[in-house]
Amino acid sequence: MAKPLELEINGKRYPVNCPADTPLLYVLRDELGLTGSKYGCGEGQCGACTVLIGGMPRRSCQIPVSAAAAKPITTIEGLEKDGRLDPVQQAFLDAGAFQCAYCTSGMIMSSVGLLQTNPNPSQGEIVQFLQGNVCRCGTHPRIVEAVRQAAKMMQEHGR
C-alpha cells in the first residue's frame, strides 16, 4: 500500500488510504461518506460529481485522488455555514430548481464556481458554463433563474 495521502475537504483534513489513481469521487463517497457528490457517468460528461478544487469546479470522477491532495476541496456538504445555506443553495431552494434533484449538487457546485470568477454572469454565460451539467428532468430554465438570483443575492449582501 502506498503512503497515505491527506485531503483537505471542507476545511477538514482526512487521511486517505487507497490507490493513488482512485478517482476522487469514489474516495469522497465510499471512503469518507460524503455522498452529496453524485456518480452520473464516470466519464466527466454529466457534471453530477462536480466539486471545487482550489475554488475551481472540477469533475471529481476524472481526478485521481493523488492529484486532488495539493489543494483544498469543497463539496456540497461544505457550503452550508452555521446552518446558513450558501446563496446558490438558497436560490435553488427558492426557485424550486430541481425535480428528482440528482443533478442538483453538481449544478450548485458548478454555479458556485462560476459566480466566484464571474459574479454577474449574463444568461448566455450561465448557459455556456452549465453546458457540461446534465439535468434529465428538464429543469434548465429554473436552474438558470436560480443562478441569476444567487448572483443578485450575493451582490446585495456584498459576498
Place this chain on the structure above:
Amino acid sequence: MSNVEGKLFIEPERYEFGAAPFHQFELARRDFFKILGAGIAVFAIAKDALARQETAPGHRSFHNEELPKDINAWLHVGEDGSITGFTGKAEIGQNIRTALAQTIADELRVPFESVRMVTADTALTPFDAGTFGSRTTPTIAPQLRRVAAAARDLLVGVAAKEWNVAPAGLVAADAKVTDPASGRSLKYAELARGKTLAQNLPAEDPITPATQWTIAGKAIPKVEARAFVTGKHQYTTDLQPAGLLYGRVLRPPSFGATLTSCDDSVAKAMTGVVVVRDGEFVGVAAPSAHEAQKALDAIHAQWKEVPQTSSKEIFSYLRQNAAAKSEDRFRKQKGSVEEGLASAAHRLDATYTVAYIAHVPLEPRAAVAQWADGKLTVWTGTQRPFANRDELAEVFHLPESSVRVIVPDTGSAYGGKHTSDAALEAARLARAAGRPVKVAWTREEEFTWAYFRPAGVIEVKGGVASDGTLNAWDFHNYHSGMSGIETPYDVANQRTEYHQVPLILRSGSYRGLAATANHFARETQMDALANAAKMDPLEFRMKNLSNARMRAVLEAAAKSFGWPRKKTQEGQGFGIACGDEKGSYVATCAEIAVDKTSRAVRVVRLVEAFECGAIVNPDGLRNQVVGAMIQGLGGALFEAVEFENGRIKNPHFASYRVPRFRDVPEIEAILLDRKDIPSAGAGETPIMAVAPAIGNAIFDATGVRLNNLPMVPNGLRSA
C-alpha cells in the same frame, strides 16, 4: 390486458415483462426444505398476487401480520397529532410526496406541515402495481382524500361521544374539532390519544370539491427540498450500511450471448473478493468499487454470440415482421377508408419512423441488498417495488413475506425503472457474501442493459374534402405501441391498427409510451393535409375537432404564441400540434430558425398549453410540464440508440446526446385549471406534441417534411 405466462398486466406496452427474468438461480437445499415446510406459502404468493391484480388498490388492505394500528391501511393519526399517509407509489422526482400530503392536509383540515408521506415500502405501504401511467393523481389522491374524510368523520365522532352531543353540529378545522354551540374544542392529538381507532373505508364518502380546496391547489414547495440542495438526501446509490461490499456483474459482449467458459480463479484468489457463478450469472463483490472492478477485470469468460438486426435495418425489419395473426393486432374501424380516400379532394400517404431511445435517468439503476435470518431487504430505485418484491421472492424461492423492498426517493425514472435487475443482482451477491452488497450500474450498463422506448414504423393515409373536412384516415403503427393511437379528430371513415412485431431490443415503458410516436405521425400528417388543402394548420384542426377540452388548449397555446404569425426574418418557421392522452390535453406551438448558411435548426420558442382537470400543485405541475417539453426536444431532434449485432454503439453521454442548456429555447407553459374536472396525471402527456410542433415549424421554414424521429440527429444540421 396482455397475458404473459399466466400473469395479467395492466398496460399492454410493458414489453419488458414478457421476457423471462435475466437470471434463474439454483435453489439451495436448505431453502428448498424451507419451502416444503411452508409450501402453501408458494401458492399463496401466486394466488395472492393474482387476486391483487384483479382488485383495485383502493380496496386492498395489509397482510394481517403487517397491519399497523391505524384507522386503515393508508392513513394514521398519531397521538402527537402527526399525520402519516401511506402509499405504495414511489417519489421519482414527479413530486408526489408533496402533492399527496397536500391532498391529505386539505381534506383532514390540518396544516400541511403536520402531514408526512410514507411511500413505496412493501412492509409499510399498501400494495400498488407501480408508479406509471400517470395514475397517482387520478387514483391515489382521491383515495387518500376519502380516507382523510373518513378519518375526519371518525375524529368528529369521538368528540361527539366525549361531549355527548350530535356529531352533525361539530366542525373539524385547524387540526381540531370544535362545538360551535358551546365553544369547546379538542385537538386531533387529544382525540387520538390512548385509542386504537379502526374503520373501514366507506364506499362513497363526500369529499371536498376542488373549488373549496384550501391547501391542495396551492404552489407548495417540494417537501424536504433542503435535503436535496445540501446533498443530505440519500438516494439508493448513497446508502452505506455497515459491512457493505460493492458488487459488479459480468456482462455479455452482446445481447443474447451465452457463456461458454469462465475462468474466475484469479478473481477468487483476491483478498476480500467474493465471486458468484450461478448459471449465466457471474458477479463479484469486494470491499471497494475499485477492488470489485479489478476482480471483474480478472475474470476471463468466453461467449457464444448470435447475429442480430442492426439499427440501420430496423425499420424494414419491423415492417416485414409484423404479426399476421389478428389477435396480435389492435384494430378500430368506422365507415369505409377506401371510399373516403377515393372521394378525397386531397390525399396524402406517408411513412413515419421512430428510433429507439433511452431513458437516461441521471441516477443509474442501483440496489443495496441485505440478508438477515433468511429474510431479504432491498433498497432500490424502482417504480414497481411490489413487483420487485414478488420477483425477488420467486427467484430466491422465498415467501413474499420474507422480502422487503424499500424505494428511497429516486434520481428519476421516466418509465425506465420498472424492472428488478439491480435488486436481483445485489441480492444474489449479498446472499453469497453474507454481507450487504450494493450494485450501482455504470452509465454504460444503464445505456446497454436497461430497456428502451421501442422503435416503430407508422404508415398513414389521409384524405380531405374540398371544404377542408377530414374524410379519410388510415393509421398503422408497427411495433412502437398503442398509446395515443386513436385520432381525436372527427372523421367519418377511419381505420386504426396496431401491428405487433417480435422484440428486437429489450423494450418497455417510457414517459408517454408510444403516444409521442403516434402524435408525431398524426400531427405531422394533419399539418401536411392542411397544407394540401391550403388551410391554416390551426384552422384545419379546429374545423375537424369537436372535443371542447382539446379546442381549449389549442386556443390557449395559439393565443399566447400569437398564432397565426407573420414571418419577420428568413429561415423562421412556426408549427402547432395537439393531443390528448390519459385524461389530459396538450397543445404546443413552436418557433424555429434555420441558419441560412449552415442549415442548422434552432428551436427558438415553445409555448404549450396543458389541461389536466383540477390542478393539485401549480408549481410542481409547471416543473413537470416544462421538464416534459425539454425532454421531448431530445427525442424530437437528436436522441437515437444505435446498435449492431446486439451491441449498443453509443452507450455514453458523449455519443448519445441528451438536451443540454444550450438546446433549451424560450419556454412558456400555460396551465389551464379546470376545477370542475377531476385531476388527471401530468407526467406524460406534456411531452407528446413537442416533436410534431417542431417538425411542422421546420416545414413552415423550409418546405421540407421530416418524417423520422429524431428529425435532425447530426447536430441540427441536416434539414
